[in-house]
Amino acid sequence: MIRSEKGPINDMIQVSRELNPNISVDCVVFGLRRNSLKVILVERSFEVLDGEGEKVSDYKLPGSLVYNDELLDQAAQRVMRELTGLVNIRLERYDILDSLERVHKHLDKIWLESTSGLEINRVVSVAFFGLVNLESDNKYVIDKSARWMDLEETKHLPFDHSEIIQRALLAVQESIRTGDLIFRVLPEKFTIAQLQRAAEVICGVKLDSRNFRKKLKKINFILPLEEKQIKVAHKPARLFGFDQKKYMESKRKKNLF
Amino acid sequence: MIRSEKGPINDMIQVSRELNPNISVDCVVFGLRRNSLKVILVERSFEVLDGEGEKVSDYKLPGSLVYNDELLDQAAQRVMRELTGLVNIRLERYDILDSLERVHKHLDKIWLESTSGLEINRVVSVAFFGLVNLESDNKYVIDKSARWMDLEETKHLPFDHSEIIQRALLAVQESIRTGDLIFRVLPEKFTIAQLQRAAEVICGVKLDSRNFRKKLKKINFILPLEEKQIKVAHKPARLFGFDQKKYMESKRKKNLF
DNA sequence: AATTCTTTGCGTAATATATACGCTAAGTGA
DNA sequence: TCACTTAGCGTATATATTACGCAAAGAATT
Structure with a gap:
């Protein structure tokens, strides 16, 4: 059905841990440059083996199903580590996505099923946001399959990821006003x-x-x-x-x- | 193992719908009286059949596992309808509970498994709050198995329900300051x-x-x-x-x- | 009909907070 | 030494906040 070329999620399945087919996390990590805001996306590159062997290569938010013995915060940290190479990014939950049509595109569904090895019927996703300073000493160098993307380039992402990013931006701006978030990028x-x-x-x-x-x-x-x-x-x-x-x-x- | 006397959740399982064993909702509905705040709890009354046949009768928050074809908001409405008799209460999500020790008490686990008919390993719960005016024309008459309880009486509830209520109160107070919540009780x-x-x-x-x-x-x-x-x-x-x-x-x- | 009681609803004065903007100070680099 | 840039203080004005005095309006009581 599907062949993953360098499917990042395949690499992270460890023996003896079980992914829960119903709960996932998605991370929206913003990167602050001198005059612009970036967001980190990861490559999704695979070939559909039925029919004409369609090749798909696009970008999506770093995200994953959650292991049964794993807290949501831990899952979010693991996702960032495994899919982007970044560790210890402070992440905060800001949303839950429960629409039944989240995985409505055929491609999205077969990609998810093949990378997880599970039959996927319903995924409720918990969304996290984070914010780092790309001009700081810590350069936030990321894996080749990940990219700091302009916000304008995130209008047409798979799943409901474009919408998730929009809502994350509002949440970050709100946290800047009332919280300590801004001190993390200084x-x-x-x-x-x-x-x-x-x-x-x-x-x-x-x-x-x-x-x-x-x-x-x-x-x-x-x-x-x-x-x-x-x-x-x-x-x-x-x-x-x-x-x-x-x-x-x-x-x-x-x-x- | 367990015999439910008037286990409310048993009654609501319908044929051809599947409960998801990993996702639940819990509802904290506050009732405003002239000089006090109440919260609605439902009775949990059952008899443990192994050992000495211990009888348990206590109160918990209205909550339930979510059906696979059901949105979280719908699940919350259903819970209120089926466990308290109240319909069309405006409810808002304010928290997600994902601790691995949420169902750490033996009694809580066997109650959950017997009422759902499922093996329960991990339950992530989405918490909702609501607010109604108990002095209004609409009397908010509730089912016999439900009760408007003083906040002081909710210190030692099953699961993590006491904690959920504390956090709900903070969320309600915050919404009163910034939102339209207060107009719903007027x-x-x-x-x-x-x-x-x-x-x-x-x-x-x-x-x-x-x-x-x-x-x-x-x-x-x-x-x-x-x-x-x-x-x-x-x-x-x-x-x-x-x-x-x-x-x-x-x-x-x-x-x- | 006059009096009393309670809550409404306006006003005022003192204090604190916010906004717009002028101007000097302190460094580096030419 | 001079030019340039950003730091950092001050001032004047408008807007909000807080504390509290007091009259007005109805119903109930006498």
């Missing part, structure tokens, strides 16, 4: 301008640097350090740090009505 | 005081009525009507309405940084 010591640029690119807005600075000064989990930038062709900026503990405390307070 | 035409009391009970706070009124006046999807209360032993209050369309529009705008 170096440990960062300048206010770096923080601002990251927020601007991810949320697609332009902010006034003077007011932005003012606002940050009264956030108590962003602490000014004694260090400054060096060797920059302008006034060197002060470096700041993110205080995890104080962040956790300030999270508790909620403004009700 | 009559179509309501006074500002009614809205305030609902918010106070659900969120557990006390608010200044004069400032509360001021705040609501500039929310453009809460429209003042020409009607007033009658036959109340005090100055009659103006009635207000909720404008779904305007609410949807105002939802789009987000304040970024």
